[in-house]
Amino acid sequence: STNVLKSESHEPSADILRQASEVLRGGGLVCFPTETVYGLGARADHAGAMEKLRAVKTREASKAFTVHVASREDMRRFAPDLPRMAARLARKAWPGPLTLIVPVEDPSAAPVMAGLNGSAAAAMYYDNTIGMRCPDDPFAQALLRAVDAPIVASSANLAGEPPPWTGQDVVKSLSGRVDLIVDAGRTKYAKPSTIVRVNGDSVEVLREGVFDAGSVERLSTVRILFVCSGNTCRSPMAEKLAEAILAERLGCAPKELARYGVRVCSAGTS
Numbered sequence: 001s002t003n004v005l006k007s008e009s010h011e012p013s014a015d016i017l018r019q020a021s022e023v024l025r026g027g028g029l030v031c032f033p034t035e036t037v038y039g040l041g042a043r044a045d046h047a048g049a050m051e052k053l054r055a056v057k058t059r060e061a062s063k064a065f066t067v068h069v070a071s072r073e074d075m076r077r078f079a080p081d082l083p084r085m086a087a088r089l090a091r092k093a094w095p096g097p098l099t100l101i102v103p104v105e106d107p108s109a110a111p112v113m114a115g116l117n118g119s120a121a122a123a124m125y126y127d128n129t130i131g132m133r134c135p136d137d138p139f140a141q142a143l144l145r146a147v148d149a150p151i152v153a154s155s156a157n158l159a160g161e162p163p164p165w166t167g168q169d170v171v172k173s174l175s176g177r178v179d180l181i182v183d184a185g186r187t188k189y190a191k192p193s194t195i196v197r198v199n200g201d202s203v204e205v206l207r208e209g210v211f212d213a214g215s216v217e218r219l220s221t222v223r224i225l226f227v228c229s230g231n232t233c234r235s236p237m238a239e240k241l242a243e244a245i246l247a248e249r250l251g252c253a254p255k256e257l258a259r260y261g262v263r264v265c266s267a268g269t270s
């Protein structure tokens with residue numbers, strides 16, 4: 001049977017948080033709210049939990065799930081050699097509705113894998129990459145902090161069904177298949193997260209969600225604006241000098257800076 005706990009808000013109730021974290025720690029499946037859609041979470045390092053999660057989602061053993069973290073600082077536990085672009089996106093968009101897929105050359109060397117076996121790696125890493133998300137939801141963050149173990153999650157629905165935006169949708173889909181459902185009503189966005197693959201300095205939008213492709217482009221760009229309130233030519237001059245210096249450091253021509261996610265501009269003359 002599935003235990004359904006009703007929460008009046010997305011703020012974490014101490015009792016509901018305790019029950020949900022105990023189920024996760026014990027290898028159970030928990031459906032919990034995020035700001036996008038409801039998630040179905042399990043311990044990545046618990047073989048029984050992952051077997052149950054794969055059965056519910058009908059996902060083959062070779063496919064990994066998205067790791068959910070409580071803060072952006074946790075990223076390097078899973079991807080120690082984090083690309084500069086991924087760190088930039090996380091700094092600007094996390095906590096938030098953005099899933100980042102980043103390369104990991106040697107998953108066994110990641111700090112989170114200390115003491116864990118290959119089955120845990122298979123739950124989190126796929127083809128030397130890992131997908132990570134830091135949800136912007138008070139309950140989700142509190143739950144991820146409360147469980148001292150790596151947590152992976154998928155949308156809380158059966159394969160082929162639409163992702164659920166309300167706790168009632170989750171109950172209809174997964175009651176009897178999971179251990180616990182936390183029903184906190186409707187999610188903030190009622191829309192999936194945006195999935196972005198980062199490889200070096202390049203960004204590929206695999207799925208538009210809350211953020212569209214234009215928003216991802218703005219998030220991935222460093223913008224430097226020079227403003228001068230006095231002399232009529234100082235900010236345009238500063239723009240060209242900055243472009244030259246940055247291009248030299250990056251080993252490219254000034255006109256190619258946009259490829260490296262950098263835009264320099266002047267506010268014009270005073």
